[in-house]
Amino acid sequence: MINRRLFLGGASIAAATPLLGTVGCAGQTQTASTVNNAANAGALPVSVTNNSGRYGDDEVLLYIVGTDLTTDQHCWVDSNGTPHPVSVDDNTDDGYTDYSIPLGALPADMTLPYMSGRIYLATGGKLGIRIVEDGNGNPALQLPAGWVEEDDSFDILHDTVEFTHNEDGMFCNTSMVDQFSVPLGIRLTGDDDQSTGFLLPGGRDAIFETLAADPVFSSLVFEDRIIAPGHGLNSGIFPTDYFDPYIDQVWSHYAGTDLSVTTNAGTFTGRVEGDELLFDGGVSPIAKPSTRDVLFCDGALAAPNDGITGPVAAIVGAALNRSTLLDSAEQPTNDPAQFYLNEIANHYAAVFHEHTEDGKAYGFAFDDVEDFASYVQDHGASGLEITLTPF
Structure with missing residues (x-):
């Protein structure tokens, strides 16, 4: 079974620290069509709904980045659903790329090609994605580190949907493995109709309040973001001997x-x-x-x-x-x-499970054991819907 630990396969992604969709007005979904099927192998319709209640569509940016499974090269995806190989020449925006797709400007026929990677949804500004050379001199993605205060993207609230989309189907999940700020839910249709990642009403506030009240895990809570305890350990704000x-x-x-x-x-x-x-x-x-x-x-x-x-x-x-x-x-x-x-337990992971509709979350990398991860797959996928849920 493909799981989170295998999602970002192919050429390795360089992490400074570590999609695709269609949307219209806030709170309204535009359903993607299959117009791009001829142009992009495996084109999978994707839609995005903005139910955040805090950010308008003009304040939300999407990024689709990862590995093109037909070429095994790092790539970014444009609003037509077409993958492009990354290049160091893409670093034109103060040393960063600008692969952003404005949420309010997406076409109704947005699709996802065969690739493995991440769909970033960022609010209030651009993410710092840079192209660097890997050990073999090939261009490689250097992705934002939303858990590092010194990272240029730290003040930009963002979260991700991770996925592998290939001839065998669509495999995807939401994730809190690194950090949590923007609540997301996903629905995958095809042979089945599956949803996961959706928080219970008031869930985001409850998550922040619960961890802020914990004498150990409270150090991980920032004003509008919670970082995972492993990264807190690296930053010196979580005890190295906790377990x-x-x-x-x-x-x-x-x-x-x-x-x-x-x-x-x-x-x-x-x-x-x-x-x-x-x-x-x-x-x-x-x-x-x-x-x-x-x-x-x-x-x-x-x-x-x-x-x-x-x-x-x-x-x-x-x-x-x-x-x-x-x-x-x-x-x-x-x-x-x-x-x-x-x-003594991973109470960071526990609080997400407690406040999701289906009890599933990706709070740590082995959370897929016994199928408790916010993960869905479909071998006959016909569409992916991503929802920014209420803050």
């Missing part, structure tokens, strides 16, 4: 108890020996993770796309974030009522 006591308890517990992890490849049994969690069945040893590893789902918890170690590491990482490892020796667990109950 350490819980990890110590887990490692101590499973030194004398079997941990059972079930994946599509079977069930694997593990025990802690020294600083490693050792499983049978060919799973690579999982070293004792750090708080950073848990929050970024990386390092000791890196999940290679090998079908064996990767799924096991993802399940262990999700259980650490959700604080379920001490409660159940059989993983993964799938009862959301049992998630995030420990004092």
Whole structure:
């Protein structure tokens, strides 16, 4: 299954820190047609509705950037739905590109080509997207870092829809993995009719208020933006040892108890020996993770796309974030009522799940374990609708 950890495949995207649609008047959707099908392979109709209640269409900009799957080159998409390879010569706007598409000026036949990347929706100004040369001298996207105060795009509220659109279908999600400011929902139609990412009424305010009241996570809340705890750790505003006591308890517990992890490849049994969690069945040893590893789902918890170690590491990482490892020796667990109950847990992720209509969100990179991510896919997709929901 394609998931968030594979979305930005192909040529790697350079991140300074890390679409496409059609809209008319605020609150009114224009439905895309298939006019561009002949010009752009796989053209998928896309619409955007502005229900923000705070910003008019003239204050919202869209950016569609990523990897062109027909050429494996970084690209940007214009308002006709046509992908263009990026070039360092595009840096003409005070050292940045201007790939923006004004929300109020989109045509009714906007479509998305075959590509993998992100649809940015920015409010109140332009995002700082720069083209740089990668290690091989090829032009590469350097995307905004909305979680870094020094980044030129920090004061521009923005969020993204991540996607892969190819011959197999459309795979997309909303994400809070890096930061949260602009509430977004998506609807994907085709073989099915699926929606996700939509907040409950008053959800955005509730998210800010809940985290602002938390003695640890309140440091992540800025005036109109919340940054993810991993990035807060990098900025020195979130404790680097936050998860350490819980990890110590887990490692101590499973030194004398079997941990059972079930994946599509079977069930694997593990025990802690020294600083490693050792499983049978060919799973690579999982070293004792750090708080950073848990929050970024990386390092000791890196999940290679090998079908064996990767799924096991993802399940262990999700259980650490959700604080379920001490409660159940059989993983993964799938009862959301049992998630995030420990004092030490990823309460940043928890609050998004609590305030979404379907209980799903992408609060950390392994949030897709047991399908709790705000992710939808369709092998016969006929349209994507993106909605800026009320602030």
